[in-house]
Amino acid sequence: MTGYRQVMLENIGSVPEVHIAGVVVHADNQRIQFIRQAISILPGAEIHAISSAGKLVVTLEAPHSADIVGQLNAIHALPGVYSAALIYQHHEDVASLDEEIGDETHPAGIH
Numbered sequence: 001m002t003g004y005r006q007v008m009l010e011n012i013g014s015v016p017e018v019h020i021a022g023v024v025v026h027a028d029n030q031r032i033q034f035i036r037q038a039i040s041i042l043p044g045a046e047i048h049a050i051s052s053a054g055k056l057v058v059t060l061e062a063p064h065s066a067d068i069v070g071q072l073n074a075i076h077a078l079p080g081v082y083s084a085a086l087i088y089q090h091h092e093d094v095a096s097l098d099e100e101i102g103d104e105t106h107p108a109g110i111h
Contacts, residue, residue, distance in 0.1 A: 017063060018062075019062050021059065021061075021068045023057075025056040025058055026054060027055075027080050028080035034080065045071060
């Protein structure tokens with residue numbers, strides 16, 4: 001393999017990253033406790049809210065996008081889960097998480 005694709009493959013893993021995904025899970029309300037427990041044991045998974053309609057707001061964190069896909073697939077495969085929708089996904093270098101962020105009321109160029 002040569003060219004751009006090979007360069008991309010060689011660079012995978014060279015800079016540690018963090019991947020964060022927001023997911024809305026719609027599930028059978030009769031199985032919500034089972035689903036809640038199953039999601040809570042996934043590495044990097046956190047449940048933020050559960051509605052009486054059987055919807056859960058979940059975030060997933062992992063070092064690689066493939067791990068996020070695996071977690072999402074595991075949730076979707078749980079008995080009683082109707083859907084697991086990826087709502088938001090973000091990734092960045094781990095080192096950038098330690099950078100200071102200015103508290104500007106009106107940053108330049110943004111109005």
